[in-house]
Amino acid sequence: MSSILIVEQLSRIYHRHQPDEIAALREISLQISAGEVVALTGPSGSGKTTLLSLLGCMSRPTSGNIQLRNRNVSKLPERFLAQIRRETFGFVFQQYHLLRDLSVLENVMLPLYPSNQPLGEMKKTAIKILEQFELAGMMKKKIKQLSGGEQQRIAISRALVTNPEIIIADEPTAHLDSELSQDLLQILAKLNQSGKTIIIATHDPGVYQSSLIQRRFNLRHGQLVEGQSS
Amino acid sequence: MLRQLKILEFTLSSLLRRKHKNLSLIAVYTFTIATLGSVLFLTHALKLEATGSLTTAPDLVIQRVAAGRHDLIPTKYAEVIKKLPGVESVTPRIWGYYYDSLIKANLTLVGTNSHQGKLDLLEGRLPNNPKECAIGIGVSKAFGPAIGDNLVLEDSKKSRIVFSITGIFRAESNLLTNDLVVLQEMALRDFFTMSPQLATDLVVQVHNQREVKTLAKKIKYHLPDTRPITREEILHTYDTLFNWRSGMMLAVAVAALIAFCILAWDKATGISAEEKQEIGILKAIGWETSDVLAVKFWEGLVISLTSFILGILAAWIHIFVFGAPALVPLLKGWSVLFPEFQLTPAVDFYQIFTLAFLTIVPYLACTVIPSWKTAVTDPEHVMRG
Numbered sequence: 001m002s003s004i005l006i007v008e009q010l011s012r013i014y015h016r017h018q019p020d021e022i023a024a025l026r027e028i029s030l031q032i033s034a035g036e037v038v039a040l041t042g043p044s045g046s047g048k049t050t051l052l053s054l055l056g057c058m059s060r061p062t063s064g065n066i067q068l069r070n071r072n073v074s075k076l077p078e079r080f081l082a083q084i085r086r087e088t089f090g091f092v093f094q095q096y097h098l099l100r101d102l103s104v105l106e107n108v109m110l111p112l113y114p115s116n117q118p119l120g121e122m123k124k125t126a127i128k129i130l131e132q133f134e135l136a137g138m139m140k141k142k143i144k145q146l147s148g149g150e151q152q153r154i155a156i157s158r159a160l161v162t163n164p165e166i167i168i169a170d171e172p173t174a175h176l177d178s179e180l181s182q183d184l185l186q187i188l189a190k191l192n193q194s195g196k197t198i199i200i201a202t203h204d205p206g207v208y209q210s211s212l213i214q215r216r217f218n219l220r221h222g223q224l225v226e227g228q229s230s
Numbered sequence: 231m232l233r234q235l236k237i238l239e240f241t242l243s244s245l246l247r248r249k250h251k252n253l254s255l256i257a258v259y260t261f262t263i264a265t266l267g268s269v270l271f272l273t274h275a276l277k278l279e280a281t282g283s284l285t286t287a288p289d290l291v292i293q294r295v296a297a298g299r300h301d302l303i304p305t306k307y308a309e310v311i312k313k314l315p316g317v318e319s320v321t322p323r324i325w326g327y328y329y330d331s332l333i334k335a336n337l338t339l340v341g342t343n344s345h346q347g348k349l350d351l352l353e354g355r356l357p358n359n360p361k362e363c364a365i366g367i368g369v370s371k372a373f374g375p376a377i378g379d380n381l382v383l384e385d386s387k388k389s390r391i392v393f394s395i396t397g398i399f400r401a402e403s404n405l406l407t408n409d410l411v412v413l414q415e416m417a418l419r420d421f422f423t424m425s426p427q428l429a430t431d432l433v434v435q436v437h438n439q440r441e442v443k444t445l446a447k448k449i450k451y452h453l454p455d456t457r458p459i460t461r462e463e464i465l466h467t468y469d470t471l472f473n474w475r476s477g478m479m480l481a482v483a484v485a486a487l488i489a490f491c492i493l494a495w496d497k498a499t500g501i502s503a504e505e506k507q508e509i510g511i512l513k514a515i516g517w518e519t520s521d522v523l524a525v526k527f528w529e530g531l532v533i534s535l536t537s538f539i540l541g542i543l544a545a546w547i548h549i550f551v552f553g554a555p556a557l558v559p560l561l562k563g564w565s566v567l568f569p570e571f572q573l574t575p576a577v578d579f580y581q582i583f584t585l586a587f588l589t590i591v592p593y594l595a596c597t598v599i600p601s602w603k604t605a606v607t608d609p610e611h612v613m614r615g
Contacts (some may be wrong), residue, residue: 049610050311052256053609056514058514058608058609059608059609060608063517078606079518079519082516083518085514086515087514088516091313091512091514091515093613097507097511097613100248102247110511110512111515113233113236113237113240113521114516114518114521115233116233119239152253155484156513
């Protein structure tokens with residue numbers, strides 16, 4: 001399989017040259033193949049979320065490179081990064097990050113606004129995704145009226161509405177019970193079967209020890225400590 | 231284009247989501263604009279009423295001053311003035327005030343030959359015998375009479391004199407004809423018990439407008455107890471009077487505007503954690519900085535433009551439909567009491583444009599700039615808070 005993401009000597013330092021300087025990531029190098037499911041593991045503060053946001057082009061590294069399909073994206077201007085985020089990545093955040101005052105349908109439509117799709121088409125695309133997750137019945141409901149599990153599925157629907165190549169999920173089971181966590185893993189497995197590359201940051205053994213995970217990168221203090229494990 | 235339309239659609243739904251907050255903002259904004267707009271409309275309308283009527287005013291008005299106050303002037307002064315080179319004509323005027331206790335207002339009584347301005351009649355004709363009169367619309371509304379009815383005035387001997395109404399003046403020069411009662415010259419002299427050798431003042435027309443000031447000086451030299459007043463001085467007095475009064479009102483209104491700007495700036499700079507989070511989410515899922523700024527721009531424009539239009543409409547209705555009940559005591563405040571009068575709607579588009587520029591642009595800046603600061607920050611950083 002060809003590498004979809006290549007990370008070389010990646011470092012991320014917050015508050016650089018200041019007394020409270022923090023090296024969140026130090027010289028990380030890794031490769032992720034297209035269609036692979038990988039887990040970034042490690043305790044809180046180990047740099048999982050930072051690495052995930054760098055891989056997802058949500059922030060820029062202090063040094064090092066990230067190549068997305070052989071294109072160096074680590075120094076691209078923000079508008080190109082926004083386009084890459086929109087077209088290549090689907091994000092499922094730990095806190096879901098849904099807009100609470102919007103309806104389910106409006107939330108799922110959000111990533112499509114900057115696209116060239118007309119409003120009617122956007123609606124159809126969003127409804128189709130909601131139907132796949134059996135959420136079409138609640139599309140007019142406001143987010144604040146929904147349970148945690150339902151919000152999680154809506155966050156996944158929003159991540160998939162642009163049909164991205166790569167799904168990035170940050171602690172997706174953090175707020176779910178074991179039953180809902182299993183449901184989520186099944187959803188992710190199905191997405192992987194359809195060809196999606198999935199990168200999950202987690203410290204939940206139920207996730208990183210599951211059969212879904214093909215490779216695991218373990219982080220400690222911003223460094224890969226055990227290399228790659230299968 | 232399609233993208234902008236979709237973003238506009240998102241903006242409108244976003245505004246509706248926070249309807250209580252936005253409606254209260256629009257209410258405060260509208261009130262500020264309505265206050266400023268009312269002052270501007272009223273001042274402009276009053277100035278137009280005054281200056282419009284005074285363009286046909288005489289070149290010079292000569293008053294006699296006794297003990298520092300306006301006094302009746304001997305008509306023989308006209309002969310002295312007529313002899314000065316450059317004088318075209320000199321006409322004695324008879325006019326005075328009449329306080330009516332019934333309507334609690336002063337009326338201006340004028341002799342038929344004494345009014346130099348345009349006296350367009352709405353209907354009827356000017357009086358042609360001592361028992362007739364023509365009246366302004368304000369007088370007509372105050373007493374309720376129409377043409378053919380009688381107007382009863384009480385002279386200084388407490389005798390009630392009855393005049394038959396023959397005409398009503400047009401509202402065009404409302405400010406000056408509103409409180410007018412025009413009588414025949416002799417009838418007015420009788421009413422005021424004024425000697426035929428005296429007049430209220432003299433009006434002087436000159437051949438060359440550039441000589442008006444020189445002639446005024448010459449008249450003052452030959453008749454030291456007179457006060458020559460040029461048309462420019464009257465116009466300047468009106469201008470100063472209204473500018474001073476509107477200046478006072480504007481000072482108060484500008485204070486309100488500044489308070490509003492501080493509020494808007496505070497609201498905008500103190501962009502809430504929720505709004506920051508929203509911007510971070512939108513950026514993370516692929517919105518560009520320009521998309522986020524477009525949302526904020528449209529949000530600001532919709533609120534400021536809606537408020538501006540509502541405020542200007544409210545000001546218009548306040549001034550020209552309801553007669554400026556909140557401002558009239560401050561801005562009209564003359565030394566005499568007028569009967570109620572309706573202002574002719576008049577708008578200075580330069581003022582409207584300036585007001586729009588001074589209110590919409592700062593508000594837009596207050597809305598867009600803080601959002602821009604958040605939107606250019608990495609979404610990961612914004613979402614972490």
